[in-house]
Structure formats: structure tokens, C-alpha cells
Amino acid sequence: MMRIDTRQIILGNVAPLGMERVELLAALGRVLAQDVTAPWDMPNYDSSAMDGFAVRSADCAVEGAILRVAGYIPAGGSVSGPVLPGCAVRIMTGAMVPRGCDAVVPLEKTVEADGRVTILAPVRQRQHIRFRGEDAATGDTLLTTGTVIQAKEIGLLASFGKAVVPVYRKARVAVLSTGDELVELGESPAAGQVINSNALYLAAAIRELGAEPIILSIARDNRESHRENIREGLKADALITSAGVSSGDRDFVRAVLAESGVRQILGKDDFRGGGPKAFGMKGDTPVFSLPGKPTSTMIVFEEIVRPALLKMMGHRQGIPLYFHETLRGAVCKKTTGPSVRSTRDSRQVRGAYGRM
CATH class of the missing domain: 3.90.105.10 (Molybdopterin biosynthesis moea protein, domain 2)
Structure with a gap:
């Protein structure tokens, strides 16, 4: 971690x-x-919460009140003038409650016949009305x-x-893979070559966050190829490089980033685990240098890149939280020697995301 x-x-x-x-x-x-x-x-008007009858509660204080049906209000409709004492208006859900009425009686609590409606239960003032505001x-x-x-x-x-x-704004994130051994998806790798899967993983992870990935050409193992790609990548809101961060004779990433004006803030000695990596800034543009091993790339992206990109896009949640669990089954790791087994082992597991 x-x-x-x-x-x-x-x-x-x-x-x-x-x-x-x-x-x-x-x-x-x-x-x-x-x-x-x-x-x-x-709502911006008093509206009925039920299909039923809009009434004056004072007319319905006792069970069995009989009122004259004075109109009908569908959703979106209205009646002119107030409802007079002794009258009711049939009303649909969402319709405007007419002036003079202070309650709605659901249809199932009424019996309508011959232009009149019988209210089967006492009515409470304000019942079944959604009031303005x-x-x-x-x-x-x-x-x-x-x-x-x-x-x-x-x-x-x-x-x-x-x-x-x-x-x-969505973050535009440039993705740069490095190495002569890489071939693009769709090409058949020859002996000693591998498909540039890191670029596709990173692009998918970036898009999953809601950001916009920009996959650059593979930077071959020479300074000019690195310079050209890094120059293009620094036009984005953030740049992620994969591999070439160590100290080998073909690891040009850190040197070319420095030539390009990127100020290194964290180097490989500042991190623990996950392979060689670095972090720097050019102006307001962050540059994340990730290891080349695919599993290491995934881990480091989750640990440091994801929270940073989320913050850049305004998210307040984004730091992985951790909790410990104990394995209940055996774990077997293949090695060049005897297999290594563990029947109980405390493992650190990523849980929900916490606040920035």
C-alpha cells in the first residue's frame, strides 16, 4: 500500500x-x-394528492354528509370562482384545488349518484392536499x-x-506507453513483444471515472520519440506514462519529463511497493509516471491517479478506504520451487471511497 x-x-x-x-x-x-x-x-399551487372530491371540511364534519357535485377538475384544469357551501368538485390527482375547498376526499370514501356525492367518513381539514411550497x-x-x-x-x-x-469540466487525460517491445492491439506480437494492454486499461479506467482519455502513440526507446509524445501529452489536463521510469539505459521518461519542464515532486524512493513510479507537475498539469507491469499499473492507478483525477473533476469522494479480512480458504502461489500455501492470512482489501 x-x-x-x-x-x-x-x-x-x-x-x-x-x-x-x-x-x-x-x-x-x-x-x-x-x-x-x-x-x-x-408545488407552485395547492394540488390534490388523490383522485376524489374537493370539499369544504366544515360541510363534512359528520359521517354521511351529502353535497352537490358542482364541477370537475382534471389534471391541468381549473374551475372559475370559489366552491360554495354544500358543494363538492370532482378532482383528479395533481389538479389545482379550487378556492373555498380545504380538503380532498378519496373516491373510495364516497358514493356518487344523481349529481350528488355522499361522504362516508368525517373529513379533516387539509387532508390529501399538497400545499404550495x-x-x-x-x-x-x-x-x-x-x-x-x-x-x-x-x-x-x-x-x-x-x-x-x-x-x-471533464479531465482530458493523455496516456503514454513506452518501450520497443510493445505492439498495438490488432497486431500479432513477435517473439519478445507484448501487446500494449496498459494503454487500453488506463483509457478504460479513465473513461470509467467520467474523464476523457487520449491514447498517444507508443514512445519508442529513444529520446526523440519520448520528447514528441510527452510534448503532445502535456497539452492535456493530465499525463499518465507507463514504464520507462526506472534507471535502465532505455528508461527515458524521467529525464525527458525534466527536459520538458516537469518538476518532479515524488520519486520512486517516496513510494512503497507497486514498482518504480513518480509524480510531477508542469504548471497546473499533473504527470503520473506508472510502472510497466500491468498489475502494478492497475494498483498504482487506483492508489494515486484515480483520487487525483476525481478531485480534478470536482468529486469530494475518491480516496480508497481499507479494512482487514482473514482468508478462510487456502491460497496457492506457483513458484519455481515448492508451492507456497496459506490457510489463514490477513489481507488488505479496498473498500468504499472516502473523502478527499
Whole structure:
């Protein structure tokens, strides 16, 4: 596991990207960049919560009251003038409660015949009415900055007419794999070659976060190829490199990053486990140098890159939390010698994500 202070150093160097306004459906999965307040009361009129009859509760204080049916209000409709004493109006769910009425009686509590309705039970004032402003009053905060917009937030925003939403910008993340041994997906690797799977994993993981991956050409084992690709990668909001971070005669990543103006903040000696890695900044652009082994790439991405990218896109949750569990079954690892078995072993497991 990475030391927690290295992750905090990285998070301390990145900040949310700028705000943009997008159409409502395009905001799904994005992070709200400003508080959203109610532009009107919700509901914006007193409405019926049931199909039934709008009545004056004073006319229905006892069981068996008989009222004259004076009209009908469908959803979206209304009646002119107030309802007079001794009268009721048939009303549908969501319809505006007419003036003079202060309660709604459900259909199943009534019997209608010959232009009259019998109320089968005493009526309480205000029953089965959704009153204006009951859900939200004008100016109330509906959603706060930092909210991740999901389907329920889309529905809420739509109900208040929010066709355009302020969200944090998606991070554009360049992905650079290095090494002469790499071939692209679709090519048949020759002896000593491997498919550039890291680029596809990283692109998928970046897209899974809601960011936009940019897969660069493979940087071959020479400085010029590295310079060209790193120059292009630094145009993005963040750059992730894979492999070439160690000290071999073909490991050019750190040297070319330094030539390109990237200030190294953390080197391989600042991390624990996961293979050689580094972190630096060029201006506001973070650069994550990951190891080349695919499993190490995945682990390091989860540990330090994912939380940083989430923070850049306005998320408040993103640091993996950990808990310990004990294996209940045997674990066998193949080795060049005798197999190694463990029947009980405490393992660290990633749980939910915590606050930044």
C-alpha cells in the first residue's frame, strides 16, 4: 500500500478544473459546480394528492354528509370562482384545488349518484392536499456544489426547468506507453513483444471515472520519440506514462519529463511497493509516471491517479478506504520451487471511497 502522506501530497497539488454549462442529460455522472436553488415554489399551487372530491371540511364534519357535485377538475384544469357551501368538485390527482375547498376526499370514501356525492367518513381539514411550497420554496437550495448528478438529480432539476447545468469540466487525460517491445492491439506480437494492454486499461479506467482519455502513440526507446509524445501529452489536463521510469539505459521518461519542464515532486524512493513510479507537475498539469507491469499499473492507478483525477473533476469522494479480512480458504502461489500455501492470512482489501 502507498503511504497515505504521498497521496495527500499529490492531492494537494491538484485542484478542480474550471466550470462549464452543459445540457441536462449531458450532466449525468458529472459534478455540480454551483449550488442550484429553486426558481419557484414546488408545488407552485395547492394540488390534490388523490383522485376524489374537493370539499369544504366544515360541510363534512359528520359521517354521511351529502353535497352537490358542482364541477370537475382534471389534471391541468381549473374551475372559475370559489366552491360554495354544500358543494363538492370532482378532482383528479395533481389538479389545482379550487378556492373555498380545504380538503380532498378519496373516491373510495364516497358514493356518487344523481349529481350528488355522499361522504362516508368525517373529513379533516387539509387532508390529501399538497400545499404550495410544501416540497421547496422559492430560493431554497435544491442541490449543493459537489453533488454527483445521477438519475434522481436529473429528475429534480428537470422539474424546476433546469435545462442547462453548471458542472466541473471533464479531465482530458493523455496516456503514454513506452518501450520497443510493445505492439498495438490488432497486431500479432513477435517473439519478445507484448501487446500494449496498459494503454487500453488506463483509457478504460479513465473513461470509467467520467474523464476523457487520449491514447498517444507508443514512445519508442529513444529520446526523440519520448520528447514528441510527452510534448503532445502535456497539452492535456493530465499525463499518465507507463514504464520507462526506472534507471535502465532505455528508461527515458524521467529525464525527458525534466527536459520538458516537469518538476518532479515524488520519486520512486517516496513510494512503497507497486514498482518504480513518480509524480510531477508542469504548471497546473499533473504527470503520473506508472510502472510497466500491468498489475502494478492497475494498483498504482487506483492508489494515486484515480483520487487525483476525481478531485480534478470536482468529486469530494475518491480516496480508497481499507479494512482487514482473514482468508478462510487456502491460497496457492506457483513458484519455481515448492508451492507456497496459506490457510489463514490477513489481507488488505479496498473498500468504499472516502473523502478527499
